[in-house]
Amino acid sequence: MAVPPTSHRIDPATGVLSSPTGRYEKRLAELAGIYADADAFAAALAERGDSIVYAVHEVRPAAARGDLIFGTTFMEPGRIGDEFYVTRGHIHARANRPETYYGEAGEGLMLMESPEGETSILEVRPRVMVYVPPLWIHRSVNTGSAPLVMSFCYPADAGQDYGLIARSGGMATRILADGTGWKAVPNADYRPRSAAEIDAILATQD
Ligand SMILES: O=P(O)(O)OC[C@H]1O[C@](O)(CO)[C@@H](O)[C@@H]1O
Ligand SMILES: [Fe+2]
Secondary structure: OOOOOOOOOOOOOOOOOOOOEEEEEHHHOOOOOOOOHHHHHHHHHHHHHHOOOOOOEEEEOOOOOOOEEEEEEEEEOOOOEEEEEEEOOEEEEEOOOEEEEOOOOOEEEEEEEOOOOOOOOEEEOOEEEEEEEEOOEEEEEEOOOOOOOEEEEOOOOOOOOOHHHHHOOOOEEEEEEEEOEEEEEEOOOOOOHHHHHHHHHHHOOO
16 A cells, blocks of 8 residues: 655744654753763753753654655754854664755855765755755754754664764864854864775775
């Protein structure tokens, strides 16, 4: 039996999506180890560990290969020290699966990194569509003072791998506040991937 067509209304202010099949929230206490400033993270944890950093509403019509997963990501504004709030970030478990993000509200960045360690940073704004190509690690950053809301779409069989970033000590680049704007700085904890690890990612097929 074919999956029935559906439509879903997005509230750009909240990211609430009608008739989702799932939703989850990430609170500050679940995001240890992501930010550079451990003291600032400990202080923020004591003050607002229960607070939501981002929330995802999603629709997974079917798990079948060739289908899609789509939904919204709502990110609160905030910083840990000078570093803007970010999502955990991942490469797709099937690394050659791409993704699109579309700005609904607020201002932020898609911080991307190739397996070889090249950084690409693209701004996300309302009515801007960002394409994350196959093989690129990606993380969203809220650089604004209001919530950043994006809608996303990616293949149903993509999956998320968080281990690759963790093994490298994070992503190569961090996004810090700079006056009223932002700046990209090298992550001092970053360890470039080995040739063998890069080759394994690049060999992803199907
Ligand atoms: O999975 P992370 O890195 O915590 O980030 C969440 C975002 O990425 C997604 O997993 C989509 O790739 C969505 O759930 C959301 O846009
Ligand atoms: Fe993704």
